[in-house]
Amino acid sequence: MQKAFPFCILLLLFISTTSFADIIRLQVAQSGDAPFRSIQQAINSLPDNDTQAIIQISPGVYTxxxxxxxxxxxxxxxxxxxxxxxxxxxxxxxxxxHPSDWGAAVVNIRASDIALLNISIVNSYGELTGDNEHQFAVRGFEQATRIITANCRIIAGGADTLSLWNKTDGMYYHDNCYFEGHTDMVCPRGWAFFSNSTFINKKAYATLWHDGELNEQQKMVVRDSHFDGVPGFMLGRRHYDAQFYLINNQYSPNMADKPIFRHTYPTEPEHDRANLWGDRYYFSHSDNKQVVYHWLKANLAEHPSQLSPEQITAKWTFAGRWDPEQQVKMLLQLNKE
Known part of the structure; x- marks a missing residue:
């Protein structure tokens, strides 16, 4: 037994060393003080395997x-x-x-387990031209799931700023971020969780949008966040079946007295999407000051599962299939080493 003890220690040390060695770290700096001057150049150098890669990007504006x-x-x-x-x-x-959206965004994602941390991503087309039509800062495609943004600024001068569109099994986590844009500026398909974030809508129309038509459990959660924008900006809308949870948020007086709504086509009903599960918009507040309109009244207790605000977590959102909070902690710790 005494002989086995040193062997166990060595085995644990080997496993620990191996886990840290199995991280690829690359550095990018426009100044030339790192192996790569461009972010894409660093990405293109990565081996075609599933080893976790961390690309550390020095200060600068990368066009x-x-x-x-x-x-x-x-x-x-x-x-x-x-x-x-x-x-x-x-x-x-x-x-x-071009034949598709691939390349229409600043950051285009056709992969999984992607994290964007401590960075700003800006599509400046609207700022430069005054044209506020669709312009993506981040666009996720059908294959993209388990996408993280944390400590970020994600901005576009038009609609659909953050568009993560894997409607089959897409899961997305966002914490401590600043989002800015126009109509449907944050518009996930699938499962999405937002916390401690700020949403600034530059147009008097919908801020949030959700597509959850393929699975009754798909949902969009925003908690402990702040909404503001131009006078008359609206909280949200949907075209498809959707599910919204708004928990302990702050709402600016600029927000319109307009409930989250389903967009339909009265003159072209053939374009209407299915409405299998009806309106599912749940609210909870830390204080009644946020109930500035009757439709904002707390109703989480009326949920079929009689949920409490404390239950509305990232783990709950993803039904235990993914722990993005632990993933963020790990990546930020590895970034320091």
């Missing part, structure tokens, strides 16, 4: 589009106020010369 097709990549900046990826692109302009 390049990002294409992520490899799983398990974390882009980590020096801070949202220091590291920025900025491109001007209007979706309709892009589609005039």
């Amino acid at each position: 390049e589009k990002i294409y992520l097709t490899r799983n398990k990549v974390a882009l980590i900046g020096a801070g949202a106020d220091k590291t920025e990826i900025r491109v001007a692109e209007l979706r309709t302009n892009w589609l005039k010369q």
Whole structure:
């Protein structure tokens, strides 16, 4: 037994060393003080395997589009106020010369287990031209799930700022982020959890949008966050079956007295989407000051499962299939080492 003890210690040390060795770390700096000057160059150098990759991005404004097709990549900046990826692109302009949205965003994701941390991502087309039509800052495609943004600024000068569109099994986690845009500026398909974030809507129309038509359990959760925008901005809408949970948020007086609504086509009913599960909009507040309109009244207790605000967590949102909070902690710790 005494001989086995040192062997066990050595085995544990080997496992620990191996786990840390199995991390790829790359550095990017425009100054040339790192192996790569561009983010995409660093991404393209990664081996085609599932080893976790961390790409550390030095301060600067990187005017390049990002294409992520490899799983398990974390882009980590020096801070949202220091590291920025900025491109001007209007979706309709892009589609005039390309067959799909692939490349229409600043950050284009066709992979899973992707993290965007401590960074700003800006589509400046609307800012430069005044055209506020669809322009993606981040666009996730059908294969993209388990996507994380934390400590980020995600901004577009038009609609659909953050568009993660894997409607089959997409899971997305967002914490401590600033989102800015126009109509449907945050519009996930699948399961999405937002916390400790700020939403600024530059248009007097819907801020949130959700598509949950393929699974009754798909949902969009926003908690402990702040909503503001131009006078008359609206909280949210849907075209498809959807499920919204708004927990302990703050709402600006600029928000319109307009409940979350289902968008339909009265003159073209054939374009209406199915409405299998009806309106599912749940609210809870830490104080009654946020009930500025009757439709904001707390109704979480009326949920079929009689939920409490404390139950509405990331783990609950994803039904225990994914622990993004632990993933963020791990990635940020690895970034320090």
